[in-house]
Amino acid sequence: MTGARRRLLPVAVAAAVVVALGLAPGVLSPFLVQFAINLFMLAVLAESWNIIGGFTGYASFGNVAFLGVGAYTTGILLTKAALPLAVALPAGGLAAALLAGLVGLPILRLKGHYFAIATLGVAETMREVVYNVEITGAGTGLVMPIARSPLLFFYLMLGILVAVTAVNWWLAGSRFGYGLIAIREDEDAAVAMGIPTARYKTAAFALSALFAGLTGGVFAYWITFIDPDAVFKVLVTIQMIIMAVFGGAGTIVGPLLGALVLASVSELLSTQVVTLAELFYGVIVILVVLFMPKGLVDVIQRRAFSVRAMATALREYRI
Amino acid sequence: MALLEARGVTKRFGGLAAVSDVSFDLREGEILGLIGPNGSGKTTLVNVVTGALPASAGDVSFAGRSLRGVPAWEIGRRGVSRTFQVVKPFRNLTVVDNVMVGALFGAGGTRDVAGARRQAEEILDFVGLAHRAAAPAEGLNVPERKRMELARALAMRPRVLMLDEVMAGLNPTEIDAAVALIKRVRERGVSLIVIEHVMKAIRSVSDRILVLYHGEKLTEGEPAAVLNDTQVIAAYLGRRYAESVHA
Numbered sequence: 132m133t134g135a136r137r138r139l140l141p142v143a144v145a146a147a148v149v150v151a152l153g154l155a156p157g158v159l160s161p162f163l164v165q166f167a168i169n170l171f172m173l174a175v176l177a178e179s180w181n182i183i184g185g186f187t188g189y190a191s192f193g194n195v196a197f198l199g200v201g202a203y204t205t206g207i208l209l210t211k212a213a214l215p216l217a218v219a220l221p222a223g224g225l226a227a228a229l230l231a232g233l234v235g236l237p238i239l240r241l242k243g244h245y246f247a248i249a250t251l252g253v254a255e256t257m258r259e260v261v262y263n264v265e266i267t268g269a270g271t272g273l274v275m276p277i278a279r280s281p282l283l284f285f286y287l288m289l290g291i292l293v294a295v296t297a298v299n300w301w302l303a304g305s306r307f308g309y310g311l312i313a314i315r316e317d318e319d320a321a322v323a324m325g326i327p328t329a330r331y332k333t334a335a336f337a338l339s340a341l342f343a344g345l346t347g348g349v350f351a352y353w354i355t356f357i358d359p360d361a362v363f364k365v366l367v368t369i370q371m372i373i374m375a376v377f378g379g380a381g382t383i384v385g386p387l388l389g390a391l392v393l394a395s396v397s398e399l400l401s402t403q404v405v406t407l408a409e410l411f412y413g414v415i416v417i418l419v420v421l422f423m424p425k426g427l428v429d430v431i432q433r434r435a436f437s438v439r440a441m442a443t444a445l446r447e448y449r450i
Numbered sequence: 451m452a453l454l455e456a457r458g459v460t461k462r463f464g465g466l467a468a469v470s471d472v473s474f475d476l477r478e479g480e481i482l483g484l485i486g487p488n489g490s491g492k493t494t495l496v497n498v499v500t501g502a503l504p505a506s507a508g509d510v511s512f513a514g515r516s517l518r519g520v521p522a523w524e525i526g527r528r529g530v531s532r533t534f535q536v537v538k539p540f541r542n543l544t545v546v547d548n549v550m551v552g553a554l555f556g557a558g559g560t561r562d563v564a565g566a567r568r569q570a571e572e573i574l575d576f577v578g579l580a581h582r583a584a585a586p587a588e589g590l591n592v593p594e595r596k597r598m599e600l601a602r603a604l605a606m607r608p609r610v611l612m613l614d615e616v617m618a619g620l621n622p623t624e625i626d627a628a629v630a631l632i633k634r635v636r637e638r639g640v641s642l643i644v645i646e647h648v649m650k651a652i653r654s655v656s657d658r659i660l661v662l663y664h665g666e667k668l669t670e671g672e673p674a675a676v677l678n679d680t681q682v683i684a685a686y687l688g689r690r691y692a693e694s695v696h697a
Contacts, residue, residue: 309554316542323502
């Protein structure tokens with residue numbers, strides 16, 4: 132296969148998938164449309180986390196803060212300022228990106244678990260702030276105007292998903308993306324090789340936050356009611372990380388695959404074995420991390436499905 | 451005017467002066483050997499010159515401009531590049547991708563990713579690592595890793611290149627190859643500072659040698675003179691050995 136074709140084939144496949152998804156609501160049941168909206172949202176969150184956590188190697192445990200800030204910014208602009216969605220939604224994304232830029236400058240100087248704890252702190256702080264100011268409705272929450280049709284949310288979430296996936300695809304082959312990957316692999320070497328690391332990390336963090344914020348805005352409008360506990364839940368950050376890592380952090384398709392598989396498993400479990408759903412989910416996550424530490428994409432690419440390959444992975448990544 | 455000028459460079463860590471009042475020049479097209487026993491401050495000096503560590507006192511200027519307060523990445527882009535004593539490969543990238551990062555971000559860095567790949571391939575060919583271009587960096591052996599480190603630095607199109615023990619861990623045949631390679635790097639118009647413990651190599655590759663001892667400049671000059679200097683021999687092998695040689 133020639134180089135141009137190798138680059139074009141995935142694009143063609145992706146375009147076909149997007150068209151098929153775009154036509155899907157015509158044949159899907161209302162339940163499946165709701166499931167798809169939820170799935171798209173989780174996939175966006177996993178892909179957006181992938182920009183900072185996967186490509187740049189800074190495992191953020193606070194990305195839910197950006198979802199929450201996006202949700203509240205969009206929500207407040209819709210309800211209190213009565214602005215149209217076309218204004219409120221981008222504003223939510225920009226507010227989240229701005230927050231990431233501001234907190235990123237100091238906390239991106241931290242590495243490893245120090246960075247993780249700092250981001251966790253940012254999310255918890257944002258929740259407390261929202262609890263304690265008037266304009267957000269404080270603890271009682273914020274009620275959105277009623278939307279006309281679930282299709283709006285379906286297409287909005289799909290659109291954001293296409294955009295964030297395109298950004299990940301661009302990162303994998305661009306100068307900016309190479310800079311981020313170099314930072315992940317060895318930050319000292321990256322600096323010596325001429326990469327302005329502070330600027331790059333902050334930009335990656337803001338880009339990651341932009342998409343989380345956009346999703347937050349759609350999410351708020353979709354579920355019609357938000358309160359601090361719903362949109363600043365630590366568990367949501369954990370989900371982003373698990374989905375991205377499960378599928379393959381730092382790859383383009385990995386977080387999509389992770390979201391698809393885990394959201395489906397979670398949905399099936401919760402309808403089939405209600406009480407044990409969370410337990411099963413936990414067991415699956417543990418097994419995956421143990422036996423496929425580089426994610427599904429890596430296993431598929433290397434066709435390493437055998438028990439022996441998994442045992443090797445277990446040995447190699449044991450700490 | 452020298453290409454790189456260090457004047458009174460000092461680096462203190464708390465009360466310890468790792469580098470103390472060191473001045474030297476690197477002339478255009480020159481290879482300057484930098485030697486000294488373990489802990490004499492060679493790597494610290496490289497870290498200060500490349501901006502990885504801020505100097506406590508003194509100044510370094512490159513091509514007539516002071517590097518004081520210039521961030522390390524910017525120094526890299528202006529044309530001062532380095533290798534690391536403990537190699538720092540981008541492990542999960544292929545060899546050619548490693549080298550591409552240098553071409554993308556170094557002096558005359560380019561946004562053209564395909565162009566950077568071609569440059570990287572050309573440089574891998576130059577250092578004799580073309581056959582490993584597609585291999586993951588973590589699969590390289592020690593001499594290959596050192597070569598990749600050199601290739602990455604060269605891809606930045608530096609005017610000054612500081613090599614921090616690129617020959618450590620190599621066997622005599624590999625050292626001869628490395629010496630020849632360093633001389634060919636100079637022919638590309640790069641001025642070099644070479645840190646090395648292998649005396650045979652440093653003697654044959656250097657135009658001048660600078661000796662550090664306890665962070666201070668002990669002496670500087672022609673290789674033959676410096677390596678026969680009683681003080682230098684004493685610093686490396688102890689005073690009694692030096693006396694027996696010169697007795």
